[in-house]
Amino acid sequence: DLNINPKDEL
């Protein structure tokens, strides 16, 4: 899983 979206980090 590449965790494309959403971006929870800043």
Added chain:
Amino acid sequence: MNIFRLTGDLSHLAAIIILLLKIWKTRSCAGISGKSQLLFALVFTTRYLDLFTSFISLYNTSMKLIYVACSYATVYLIYMKFKATYDGNHDTFRVEFLVVPVGGLSFLVNHDFSPLEILWTFSIYLESVAILPQLFMISKTGEAETITTHYLFFLGLYRALYLINWIWRYYFEGFFDLIAVVAGVVQTILYCDFFYLYVTKVLKGKKLSLPA
């Protein structure tokens, strides 16, 4: 949200506030690279476009807005309000040597070939090298004001704490973002030389100056 992520964000915020206050209180941006600050404004602008497309949390939205607003305020102070104090003669790093390759790389290596994702990738790559004009300026003048070194310390510490956050998230959440991690490692490595000088000189009460 783990403690490393939170302290990383707070460290980033501290860096940004320290720089703004330094410029505001001394009414001068001497020793500060306007080019690095322009790059950081570009980094935040291209990364936080998702403010318009997705809501994650009140914390996430507010921090993004604060970072963007502060970075634009910093650029305004350097290039407009206190322009007379800006040391442009020493701020001679060629930013196109960063922006062009980073732009190309973000088109080639990304998670998804879509505009927002490419811009996010661009911002991650650009952030990793955006401090180079500032470090170049310090190496050129051979010194930095102590308050500027505090700024750099917190700015470097932020990404180092994110690295620990990513190790934590990998083990406990299965989260892994190769692009962010590689760029984060590069970014942190760029600060290592500075961290050494900060610990051996600044923390012992000496001014940061480089041998001629």
